[in-house]
Amino acid sequence: MDKKIIGIDLGGTTIKFAILTLDGEVQQKWSIETNILEEGSHIVPDIIETINHRMELYNMQKEDFVGIGMGTPGSVDIEKGTVIGAYNLNWTTLQPIKEQIEQALGIPFTLDNDANVAALGERWKGAGENNPDVVFITLGTGVGGGIISEGNLLHGVAGCAGEIGHVTVDPQGFECTCGKRGCLETISSATGVVRVARKLSEEYAGESQLKQMIDDGQAVSSKDVFEFAEKDDPFALMVVDRVCFFLGLAVGNLGNTLNPSSIVIGGGVSAAGEFLRSRVQKYFEEFTFPQVRNSTQIKLAQLGNEAGVIGAGSLALKFLEK
Structure with a gap:
């Protein structure tokens, strides 16, 4: 089976997901509501749960994926994979997202600011050519x-x-x-x-x-x-x-x-x-x-709402180089 990447676009009301080929073709997409209650403590567990559910549904293993990329609001530390100050998510304290997701799913994870990620999407598969x-x-x-x-x-x-x-x-x-x-x-x-x-x-x-x-x-x-x-x-x-x-x-x-x-x-x-x-x-x-x-x-x-998940997916391509 050809390797895949996962793109996540984390927003204040919905979290969008896509499974893409390494060429950026969206093969599946879905979304869940963003639960920002209790200081946004449900967000990462919800992401882990829905990805696990999809993998079970389509009989996919962690080895089938090169990596996961995510776009998020707030101040992002790309090296550490943390976010702080995403007020629309109720994330006022430091969130160790990379650590939590890699531990739970066993797939390399990386993230960036949501506007940067949309830029990557438009550049890769949209108007940026x-x-x-x-x-x-x-x-x-x-x-x-x-x-x-x-x-x-x-x-x-x-x-x-x-x-x-x-x-x-x-x-x-x-x-x-x-x-x-x-x-x-x-x-x-x-x-x-x-x-x-x-x-x-x-x-x-x-x-x-x-x-x-x-x-x-x-x-x-x-x-x-x-x-x-x-x-x-x-x-x-x-x-x-x-x-x-x-x-x-x-x-x-x-x-x-x-x-x-x-x-x-x-x-x-x-x-x-x-x-x-x-x-x-x-x-x-x-x-x-x-x-x-x-x-x-x-x-x-040109990509509308898909720019975020496509750009997020492209972040995971860096794991190919390693």
Whole structure:
């Protein structure tokens, strides 16, 4: 039997799993709910139990697997295989995940930050086309990212490389949860788009269905903002333009600094598709010099929810080299 890898994408509400070939083809996938009760103490036992169950179900042995890779929120120590500060999982204390999983399953285990892992997935089997230089930005509730340079995922001295959401784009802008002002996350995340809309609506005087909803105190989502913009609502178009200006500025600076083959945009906000991408591209071209402008492409992510498990699986390929 050909050897396999397991990819795990650990999230605050669900844990996704996949069994993949060494070429990154997903053969089976499943998910379980994330039980964050009692300081997240059930999470690792639940992971072990569901993998054991699958292996029994398909009559697989630990020898059939090269390794297990996992993407997780929080601060990750890659060498030790530990996580701390994943608050959406109730993990406030140090979690020795690698030790627990390897002991229980007898399969080599490795992990990394969830945004880094999604970047690896998009680079390997998605829009990155397996190029050695790819930057991935995920626009969700926050803004995350991952940088792959010359084939290697960049981590930085404190594991903070690729925190694209905290690039300052507007020094006088909104306060960020990180404690500083004007982070990209405060503008281009799903919550940021709505914040920009509320702020700009204070000074906008023209006709607009979106502005009317905000003035009436109705709940508005980033999806609403983009949908109204696509219907030519003049205020919604103004909001989208502001969001894309700052996103284009951040992406332009990444292009000028790293000159990757592609900068891939994923996450919930990227569901706006070409409408978003083309506007970011316009500002990217404004903020880059010719050689970068002509060699770095702005692309939309292709893998959706599978990026995490595929990227996590790719982490386990390092066990082949040993």
